[in-house]
Amino acid sequence: MRFLLVASFPGSLIKFRGPLLQALLTKGLEVHVAAPDLSGAEEIRCELAALGVTLHETGLKRTGTNPVADLGTVLELWRLMRRIRPDYVLGYTIKPVIYGSLAGWLAGVPNRFSLVTGLGYAFIGEASGKRGLLRKLVQRLYRFGLAKSRKVFFQNPDDEELFRKLDLLPVAVPSCVVNGSGVDVTEYSVAPLPYRPSFLLIARLLGDKGVREYAEAARLVKAQCPLASFKLVGWVDDNPDAIGQHELDEWINTGALEFLGKLADVRPAIEACSVYVLPSYREGTPRTVLEAMAMGRPVITTDAPGCRETVIDGDNGFLVPVQAIDELASAMIRFIEEQALITRMGRRSREIAEEKYDVHKVNEFMLGEMGIQ
Numbered sequence: 001m002r003f004l005l006v007a008s009f010p011g012s013l014i015k016f017r018g019p020l021l022q023a024l025l026t027k028g029l030e031v032h033v034a035a036p037d038l039s040g041a042e043e044i045r046c047e048l049a050a051l052g053v054t055l056h057e058t059g060l061k062r063t064g065t066n067p068v069a070d071l072g073t074v075l076e077l078w079r080l081m082r083r084i085r086p087d088y089v090l091g092y093t094i095k096p097v098i099y100g101s102l103a104g105w106l107a108g109v110p111n112r113f114s115l116v117t118g119l120g121y122a123f124i125g126e127a128s129g130k131r132g133l134l135r136k137l138v139q140r141l142y143r144f145g146l147a148k149s150r151k152v153f154f155q156n157p158d159d160e161e162l163f164r165k166l167d168l169l170p171v172a173v174p175s176c177v178v179n180g181s182g183v184d185v186t187e188y189s190v191a192p193l194p195y196r197p198s199f200l201l202i203a204r205l206l207g208d209k210g211v212r213e214y215a216e217a218a219r220l221v222k223a224q225c226p227l228a229s230f231k232l233v234g235w236v237d238d239n240p241d242a243i244g245q246h247e248l249d250e251w252i253n254t255g256a257l258e259f260l261g262k263l264a265d266v267r268p269a270i271e272a273c274s275v276y277v278l279p280s281y282r283e284g285t286p287r288t289v290l291e292a293m294a295m296g297r298p299v300i301t302t303d304a305p306g307c308r309e310t311v312i313d314g315d316n317g318f319l320v321p322v323q324a325i326d327e328l329a330s331a332m333i334r335f336i337e338e339q340a341l342i343t344r345m346g347r348r349s350r351e352i353a354e355e356k357y358d359v360h361k362v363n364e365f366m367l368g369e370m371g372i373q
Contacts, residue, residue: 001028003372004086004109005036006077006100007092008060010044016181017092018051019359020366025052027372032084034077036060056080060095070099077103088370089232092117094138098145105148113370114146114354115153116163117181118284118306123162142168149173151369155180155284158305178366180285180309183358188294190350191271193343197225197336199271202233202266203280205243210302210323212243212281217279217329220254225336233269235262270295274342275335281322282309294353298345300331316348 005025005201007013013033024031025101031053038045038057039056048055054075058080060073073095081089081103091100092115104112123135146152152175154160160177163169190258197220203209218230232251234243251257260269260326270276276292283306289299293310299317301307311317320327337344367373 001088001089002032002084002086004032004034004081004084004089006058006089006091006096007033008095010038010041012093014044014047017318018047019184020183020363021048021051021053023363023367024361024372027367029088029372032056032086034058034080034220034323043127046209054084061101070095072100074103074106081109083109087111088113088372090370094142096139097149101145101148109198111370112148112150113153114149114151115155115178116159116252116284117155119159119162119282123282125329139166139168144172146173148168151175151180153366153369156306156309161285164303169321176369179357179362180290181287182362183287183290183294183353183357184351184359185294185354185357188267188270188291188353190294190296191267192273193296193346194272196227196229197275198229198231198273199275199277199332200231200233200269200292201279202263202269203278203279204237204239205248206237206239207241207306208281212247213323213325213328214277215247215251215256215281216325216361217332218251219254220325220329221332221336222256225334228332228336229258230256231258231260231269231273232262233260266291267295270297273297274339275300275317275332277301277332278307279322279327279328280304280307285309290357291351293349293357295351296346298335298342298349300328300335310352312352316345316352318372330350 021031033053034056036058038055061264086109088111089104089109090113091097094317097114099115101112142173154177157177160175201214252259270292276297278286278289278301282304285306289310299311301311302322304320311319313319318331320331
């Protein structure tokens, strides 16, 4: 039996899907991966090859909107599937979901699955101008592509409900919700808390990740609690909603944030923080939150789709409204003033990570839903 995983970003294959690939191999499947830019990702290629995964480089453009190029992607994936004849295909993120399902249908792949890991730029914010046009296009493509799926996985119930409400997912196509991408609770183990209150955000530097709100809340809190530190891990992304370099420089120069850049391993950054913060406008299920929970950190995040799935307000952290800077700052100050909360809520985060988000439990559920025993 052959399984083909279609991705849009090679960096996600090990971090987000490595345990899933390993689970498939353990069950005796021949595993293939199709993704762009593999030739420039030597370490990832070597790691996947060492696992026994067969790699196929594609020309898929993750952020492009050229219909001719995207049609070429469908044809490229169709040729690949006609050649390797997979029994299963799974695409995740927008383009692999849409074009992978379509190509799989055209190629006669019997078991076609899609994983919606989040809605992205086109679905967040006002539906006007270029964003509005993009939203209409993406919705039409989703409606067309998902009709060719055998089953669709979502990472939170709000996304599933929205797709049903907008008729992006045909009634005849079943769907279910999985607990995000999961986290390896042995790899991300509990670490001692630092002595000084320290907050951390790990994210692509996009407006809808709440980076601006985090920076402004940090400025407000530091005015009252100068000893508190606020760290930011991430990188400027090729996205219409990207934070400008000038904004980032201003936050650094004024001392509001300490910028750590892009890290291959975020565990030391999480270990050095007391509280993890993600003021995102919407997520699938945020992987960085799961990592912080597994390492015993309380979480401040928004009462938004995907984010609110990870936090029980007042139990393992606090939920604040989207774009609510004052409420975000107040939640931070509460942790500074009541530091016993950090220990108690951090312990609960670890318990929830073990019970709900263990990557092996998540993957076993997904494979069962795909009929892979």
